[in-house]
Amino acid sequence: MSVHARNTRLTVPQLVAMKGQRKIVSLTAYSKPMAQLMDPFVDLIIVGDSTAMVAYGRASTLDLSLEEMVAHTRAVVDNTRLACVVADMPFGSYQESPELAYRHCAQMLARSGCDAVKLEGGKALAGTVRFLVERGIPVMAHVGLMPQYLNLMGGFKAQGLTEAAARTIQEDAHAHLEAGAFSLLLEGLAEPLARALTAASPMPTIGIGASPGCDGQVLVTEDMLGLGGGHLPRFVKVYADVAAVIRDAVERYADDVREGAFPEARHCYGLPSPAPVNSEKRPAKAR
Numbered sequence: 001m002s003v004h005a006r007n008t009r010l011t012v013p014q015l016v017a018m019k020g021q022r023k024i025v026s027l028t029a030y031s032k033p034m035a036q037l038m039d040p041f042v043d044l045i046i047v048g049d050s051t052a053m054v055a056y057g058r059a060s061t062l063d064l065s066l067e068e069m070v071a072h073t074r075a076v077v078d079n080t081r082l083a084c085v086v087a088d089m090p091f092g093s094y095q096e097s098p099e100l101a102y103r104h105c106a107q108m109l110a111r112s113g114c115d116a117v118k119l120e121g122g123k124a125l126a127g128t129v130r131f132l133v134e135r136g137i138p139v140m141a142h143v144g145l146m147p148q149y150l151n152l153m154g155g156f157k158a159q160g161l162t163e164a165a166a167r168t169i170q171e172d173a174h175a176h177l178e179a180g181a182f183s184l185l186l187e188g189l190a191e192p193l194a195r196a197l198t199a200a201s202p203m204p205t206i207g208i209g210a211s212p213g214c215d216g217q218v219l220v221t222e223d224m225l226g227l228g229g230g231h232l233p234r235f236v237k238v239y240a241d242v243a244a245v246i247r248d249a250v251e252r253y254a255d256d257v258r259e260g261a262f263p264e265a266r267h268c269y270g271l272p273s274p275a276p277v278n279s280e281k282r283p284a285k286a287r
């Protein structure tokens with residue numbers, strides 16, 4: 001059952017207004033099927049640059065072009081009508097200068113139709129956030145574990161575990177809020193820190209590996225569906241084993257084809273056969 005009372009896409013101001021009212025439910029999507037299936041149930045879809053690793057099998061999120069992110073985001077926007085859609089800006093597309101960031105973020109909004117962009121970075125990026133927001137681009141600021149900073153962090157590690165590290169992340173979050181970010185994405189943070197950031201923030205926090213105290217929660221969809229493969233971070237809860245369903249279907253298909261059990265006469269054109277398969281569901285033209 002859909003959880004949405006409304007019949008239109010959730011806007012950024014409506015998402016902000018959910019803070020303190022009810023939890024914000026979020027998942028990632030990169031393509032039509034996932035986006036379409038989750039749209040009735042989630043408030044926020046993040047087209048994460050995790051697509052580099054999840055959809056393309058690349059080693060990190062650093063290897064992704066603006067063209068690729070625009071194409072994935074457009075597929076998600078075109079095939080949803082309820083969830084607010086936020087697009088990750090790829091590595092190298094916004095760090096150099098506020099002007100370059102504006103050019104690329106404006107392209108993302110105009111060409112994909114997304115509602116907002118997400119940028120990873122500490123307080124050094126707050127000037128860019130302000131530049132974008134003042135020019136009409138809503139920004140979600142991603143702090144804590146920032147996968148685009150993999151090489152500086154020396155791996156995907158929880159952040160804010162010492163007092164000094166926690167203070168730095170608090171300063172980062174504060175600077176982004178001051179600059180006009182409409183939301184904070186908190187990834188891989190010590191739980192008390194994420195809880196404190198949420199309590200101090202007038203804008204909603206979305207957590208992943210952060211705290212149940214965040215205003216919202218996101219997971220990488222493939223991870224929670226058992227499609228992630230390999231090592232999963234401890235913050236992932238797996239809700240289904242879709243990989244097993246796919247393996248089973250593909251194995252049965254392969255067996256059928258090898259044994260001549262598929263296609264049958266009813267799957268063929270120009271042969272006497274019973275009513276066409278699922279004729280009531282098919283459009284008139286042959287598929």
Ligand code: KIV
Pocket residue numbers: 028046047048049050051088187208218220
């Ligand atoms: O790239 C990604 O999938 C993310 C998630 C944390 C939303 O940034």
